[in-house]
Amino acid sequence: MSGVSQPSLSPQQRKDRARTRRDQPEPGRPKTEQVSAADKPGLKARQVAAKLLGAVIEQQTSLDGLTDPDHGHPHFRQLEARDQGLVKAILLTALRFRGTLTQEIAARLDRPLPSNATALNHLLHVAAAQIRFLDVPDSAAVDLAVTAAEADPRTRRFKGVVNAVLRRMTRELGGAEVTTEPAIDCPNWLLERLIAAYGEPRAKAIAAAHRMPAPIDLTVKTDPEAWAERLGGQVVSGPSIRLDATTQGSIASLDGFAEGKWWVQDASAALPVRLFGDLTGKTAADLCAAPGGKTAQLVLSDATVTACEASKSRAKRLVANLTRLAHDAETLIGPFQETLGDRTFDAVLLDAPCSSTGTLRRHPDVGHTKSLDDVRRLAEVQRKLLDAAANHVAPGGTLVFSNCSIDPIEGEELVKAFLAERKDFTRRPIEPTELPGFDKAVTSDGDLRTTPEMLSAIGGIDGFYASRLQRVG
Numbered sequence: 001m002s003g004v005s006q007p008s009l010s011p012q013q014r015k016d017r018a019r020t021r022r023d024q025p026e027p028g029r030p031k032t033e034q035v036s037a038a039d040k041p042g043l044k045a046r047q048v049a050a051k052l053l054g055a056v057i058e059q060q061t062s063l064d065g066l067t068d069p070d071h072g073h074p075h076f077r078q079l080e081a082r083d084q085g086l087v088k089a090i091l092l093t094a095l096r097f098r099g100t101l102t103q104e105i106a107a108r109l110d111r112p113l114p115s116n117a118t119a120l121n122h123l124l125h126v127a128a129a130q131i132r133f134l135d136v137p138d139s140a141a142v143d144l145a146v147t148a149a150e151a152d153p154r155t156r157r158f159k160g161v162v163n164a165v166l167r168r169m170t171r172e173l174g175g176a177e178v179t180t181e182p183a184i185d186c187p188n189w190l191l192e193r194l195i196a197a198y199g200e201p202r203a204k205a206i207a208a209a210h211r212m213p214a215p216i217d218l219t220v221k222t223d224p225e226a227w228a229e230r231l232g233g234q235v236v237s238g239p240s241i242r243l244d245a246t247t248q249g250s251i252a253s254l255d256g257f258a259e260g261k262w263w264v265q266d267a268s269a270a271l272p273v274r275l276f277g278d279l280t281g282k283t284a285a286d287l288c289a290a291p292g293g294k295t296a297q298l299v300l301s302d303a304t305v306t307a308c309e310a311s312k313s314r315a316k317r318l319v320a321n322l323t324r325l326a327h328d329a330e331t332l333i334g335p336f337q338e339t340l341g342d343r344t345f346d347a348v349l350l351d352a353p354c355s356s357t358g359t360l361r362r363h364p365d366v367g368h369t370k371s372l373d374d375v376r377r378l379a380e381v382q383r384k385l386l387d388a389a390a391n392h393v394a395p396g397g398t399l400v401f402s403n404c405s406i407d408p409i410e411g412e413e414l415v416k417a418f419l420a421e422r423k424d425f426t427r428r429p430i431e432p433t434e435l436p437g438f439d440k441a442v443t444s445d446g447d448l449r450t451t452p453e454m455l456s457a458i459g460g461i462d463g464f465y466a467s468r469l470q471r472v473g
Helices: 011-021 043-059 081-096 098-106 118-133 138-151 156-171 188-198 200-209 224-231 293-300 312-324 372-390 412-421
Strands: 217-220 233-237 240-243 262-264 283-286 304-309 330-333 345-351 393-403 425-427 448-450 464-471
Touching: 043 081, 043 118, 043 138, 081 098, 081 118, 098 118, 098 156, 118 138, 118 156, 138 156, 188 200, 188 372, 217 224, 217 293, 224 233, 224 240, 262 293, 283 293, 293 304, 293 312, 293 345, 304 312, 312 330, 345 372, 372 393, 372 412, 393 412, 412 425, 412 464
Parallel strands: 283 304, 283 345, 304 330, 345 393
Antiparallel strands: 217 240, 217 262, 233 240, 393 464, 425 464, 448 464
């Protein structure tokens, strides 16, 4: 589990505060000790950060996979825990603000970098992310970047460029005077899709929301008001509470975790299960169940629950989470199309695998590791899953289809095509009054559509889509 300690200041505010000590050396060996370039404290972390940034941008590799403490990139796993944390902070920042950093680096170059200077570009982005947004002494960021450039044969001849660009950036405090318009920190392909779906003003608002780290939300079993007070948070809606940004300690150390009183789940992800209403005495199936948050909700609704998970590794996490929560559910490992046979249920939830474009606040690499082709391919996968899921809904039963994509190809358009072919299903429109606080997220068709700029006053929300369908034949 990740920690929940978050500073109350914005990245830029923290950076401005840190400038008063930017000339202090990075903690490490005393100044009087002779240290070789290869042994400079913090150098290895910056080199690994640049390497992993290249893996995300060039090979479209998942950042979570690269930084997994057990199975991640070997160079990352060789770092001490403190340096691993620094690398992750650098990468998350460099990806969140890639448009801004690209613009500000370019404004300080006498001529554009060669098109094949990818290693140099990643190195500059790693250093610029520290200078602009992280609480790292500027002198350390510059010095380590120059040393890293000199140590790499691909970038050695550009060390003077690295030094000049970054020192100019430190002098100009981010360079407000050299940029004419704020950059849009969103990959072009994704911005185009957002504009097509939501219009330019809202698309830009969504892109701006992606810059901010996501708060931590919990779904509590009972009494959200009491738990919000107990944990120093606030109620978002229904069973969802949001922790304060200043909450200290790891998730596992918080009151109620060990006792299974709550679980981590973005407030938007908790909405689809609420669309079933009262399930007392009914049967329910969660068809893509891991990590188990929605399964846990179904258990709390007093249904008899069957949880299906195709992945053996993810199923282990599902079982572990349900065990901690003391929730009883039948767990089937393998594709639900095979494990369920011809069984039907009163309520079926299909939270389908998708492009995850609604989660860029948490996973800013998604915009760089996915493409429009991926969105279309995943929509085809989801459509097949939806057709299969429909066969497990009892007559008169309810099917909720959901995912964390903000692209209509994976949501509204997919459900429209499904209903056009499956005459045994009809949409059961969601009423705005069903989801207090999320009434504006209910579309004119009666579906649910959250986008990251919603609830901006309390830190935004993940993008999510859900449609409630009923079997009529």
